[in-house]
Amino acid sequence: MTAPLRIGSYAIERLLGVGSFATVWLGYDRALDAHVAIKVLAENWSHDLRVRERFLDEARLLRRLEHERLIPVHAVGELPDGRPYAVLAWADGGSLRDRLAVDEIPAPAALRLLGEVCAGVAVLHRHGVVHRDLTPGNVLFRSAGPDGAEQVLIADLGLAKALAAASGLTARAGTPGYMAPEQDDPGAVVDTRADVYGLGRLGIRLLAADPAGANPTRPDQPRRAPEIRLRDGVPPGIAAVLAQATAHRPADRYPDAATMHAALTRASGPPGRPVRSTRASGPAGLTVATGPVRQRPAPRAGARRPSRLRLAGAAVLAVAVVGAVGAESGGAGSARRVGGTYTTGPLTVALPPGWSATGATWAGQYGADGEPEPALVMSPRPHRWAADPRLPGAFVGLSASTAARATPAGFLAERTHGDCAPAPARATRQAGVEWTVVAYRCDRGRPQIIESAALHPGRPALVYVQIAPPADSGPAFVDTLLAGVRLR
Structure with missing residues (x-):
């Protein structure tokens, strides 16, 4: 793939990520001395009106909500060939998926992180929006200050819809392993409880001793709670919260992300600190790289990799839209x-x-x-x-x-x-x-x-x-x- 020299007023430095429906480039604004992530609709989908609608709706939705827990959007534009693009804030700390690929997050930090994600999804729910694709790849980290603090951001709303449009006959959408059972049924009503399921599966990935063993309940056993064995250091009451969040029937789950967040807080005991750290916090921190992008040396042979990698990798994943054509x-x-x-x-x-x-x-x-x-x-x-x-x-x-x-x-x-x-x-x-x-x-x-x-x-x-x-x-x-x- 040949990198463009410029997109709009931004000089293109490198490729951040490629998906089936969009390509994401790292852009640089010389006037403001700032990096941005530029998401461009893939050429082979540009002929389809519905895909274009979803692509632009994501940018409009993020712009309308404009909240510190959601990835900010700065502008939209169109390439000379007619493909739309969106200029987004660059999440220089990478994604939760990137971090989990390096090492597990220590249990106390993982629990605080799950609470931050719940709070971000609660913002969507307060505005009548259901995300429908909550995965580690859609949880991003962004530097928030000179002390190494960072924001936890919810991104990739390409599958999100207003609740009024998310019920009834809709396209199958979501990521296997995190997708609520009803999202596999084109005739089912999909609402905030589908996001609660995704949050529960995300919590199992972060907090369970054996995430793969805590399988979703089967359709023929809708009332059976998944067996969740927690990691050391996680309060035992969290297992019941995750089991209720991942119940097969939507009616058996928490009604929305805010209610689940409150249940997590109660089960956690005393409120935890916000997910913040400094560069000196060591492996248990959630640190990010600031300043110019540069290559880091490979770890020494035999050295244990830290549980936090200072990533400057893919900032925004390509939009995933299921059931569209081009x-x-x-x-x-x-x-x-x-x-x-x-x-x-x-x-x-x-x-x-x-x-x-x-x-x-x-x-x-x-x-x-x-x-x-x-x-x-x-x-x-x-x-x-x-x-x-x-x-x-x-x-x-x-x-x-x-x-x-x-x-x-x-x-x-x-x-x-x-x-x-x-x-x-x-x-x-x-x-x-x-x-x-x-x-x-x-x-x-x-x-x-x-x-x-x-x-x-x-x-x-x-x-x-x-x-x-x-x-x-x-x-x-x-x-x-x-x-x-x-x-x-």
Whole structure:
């Protein structure tokens, strides 16, 4: 991957992290003599409107909440190729995942840290937001003063939604091992109790003597508490708190992070000190590096690694969005335009006047052979339509793997647009294909987005078409475009 020289007004120094949906760079503001983390939407997902919405919603949400326990966002922008980026504070102390990879955190500090994380998630809950992906990688550390003190920050809200939008039919989202059982059910209500489960699993990772042995309860045993054997130095009452937090049924858990935090405090005995330290605190401290980024020497052979590594590593993880799509150039299959049509693999589309097409694979969707499944984007300017709300366009993808797990109606139920109002789903038959169509009216960005899906009439595969229609067009434009989708 070639590093850009600049993003906006920031000089790029190095890569911080790469994920499926975004890339994070370390940027430097020369005028302010400050480093920032710049998260850029991955190119192969930039064509999908829903992924862009999630990406920008995370930045807007962090900006709106603007709390010392949440990763700060400074600005958003757009690259010349149309991909959005967000400028975030650089968490120079790295993540909890990084630290646990080096050594275990001493029990008293781990318990205080869990309380700090609960307090951060409680901020989200007070504002009606559920995070849905609380993992060690989403707990970050940032220098907070010259004495070596640091802030504990909650980050990566790419899966977070307002509670009003987080219930009902939603896409499966979360990290196995920390994800609440109900998040695996697309028809379940996901609320603050899902975050309580994630906090409980995080607590087990930090405080249990055998985290792998404290397995989640099975669906056929919803009332059985997980067996939690605590590390030495952890008050025994903490086991009951973690067991209640990780109960299989949401109704058996604490209602929110603040209530769980209060239970932790009661079970811990006298209130602990804040998670702070100085550089001289030794292995039990939570220290971070300050000043310029520099390489540290490798530890001496045979020396025990300290329980705290002064990290200047990945600051913000790439957003993880499950169940979204994007077009990716290249890949398997031929892609060609013939007259007023465009063909890639088994997909052929009739192009509206003035439109062209591009793309050959459906990013993130893989068939039984491990190869990406086919897709294309068509628009008057295919490479710009997702970034420019004034441009009409459409994404078309064909997936056998999706057909194996979802009906067309079920797949569309996963692809709601939180800021838009849906019309009732309608059915239309075009060119021998039975389509389910849902139209969304939106208050910002594009005034209308059409989601549509159908089963391939000749083989087990689902065809999905997302349309941003021209202004003032009606259902006839949508039906004509769907009638022009031919499947081999």
